[in-house]
Amino acid sequence: MKILVTGAAGFIGSHLAGRLLEEGCDVVGLDVFTAYYPAWMKTRNIARFRAHPRFRLVRGDLNDLPLGRLLRGAEAVFHLAAQAGVRSSWGRNFRTYLRHNIAATQRLLEAAKTGGGPKIVYASSSSVYGQTPDMPMTEESPVRPLSPYGVTKLAAEQLCSLYFRNYGLPTISLRFFTVYGPGQRPDMAFHKFFKAVLDGAEIPVFGDGRQTRDFTYVDDIVEACLSALLKGRAGEVYNIGGGHRERLDRLFPLIESVTGERLRIRRLEKQKGDVPDTHAAIAKAGRDLGYRPQSSLRDGLAAEWEDIRSLYPRSRRRSASERTRP
């Protein structure tokens, strides 16, 4: 099975590409290595399978690449390429979000509709809900994004849906809820927390820390992607969450226990676009995809901590004598 993964050098895309190779697929990974975070991190993400005989990296922008040719013979596309990040989507940056999230998706769908109609699994986001009174959020809850990023993710999701309704292109959208694990993007909370621990620095926390998130381990996300390809109903949208909701500040003791370090918190102003709470209703994904998140937060955080320690080997470490333990 030939499969295209867009955003293959990113956090989630690289986990997915690696897993598809393990499953015996031929994988074409597309990625332009945007400058949002350092390219060496993306190179590291794909290092373990970069030379795999069934993997081909195509380095380029979905807005420019010859997509018709790349899609030839492909049975499926996992479309993960995007400009991620809620907080940086305001102001002039919005142009970047339009280009990578909406225009790139439209171009991919256009190419796919004439290219034999591969199944397309699109990486949507919990950010499409915005601030909703529905807790947990179901796929029927109103969608009112609170950030420009959320608007672009919703627009791309709508594009997927309308190419299904107009052209029968089998698209499925998965709304991911705060994904974590090894390779997590450096702008995301756990990555920043662990990096701060390594540096002996204060942990930056936006707002009062009482915001809740449905944290989803990356292996569960990958499993959901595979199930969506095999069992997902075309034209449908599915929430993919971790199966529980946690208050950010209640996780600090767990992070202290995983790292063996006492955290020092630096409170920062609440950021525009950040929603107070997310919580995924995952019954639909359970029913249609057989989705059951397997990972515990403790194990997932421990895996991410191990990864961060090898990512920053030269980070300044405090000497053992300076350490304070919880």
Ligand SMILES: NC(=O)c1ccc[n+]([C@@H]2O[C@H](COP(=O)([O-])OP(=O)(O)OC[C@H]3O[C@@H](n4cnc5c(N)ncnc54)[C@H](O)[C@@H]3O)[C@@H](O)[C@H]2O)c1
């Ligand atoms: N990480 C999360 O918590 C989360 C939550 C919800 C949704 N998502 C979605 O999941 C997907 C993957 O997220 P991630 O955290 O792995 O992000 P990431 O930034 O690590 O990966 C995205 C990759 O896409 C590439 N890319 C961007 N625009 C491109 C283009 N025009 N052409 C080719 N490549 C391009 C980037 O270079 C990057 O490597 C994104 O669509 C994101 O919106 C992520």
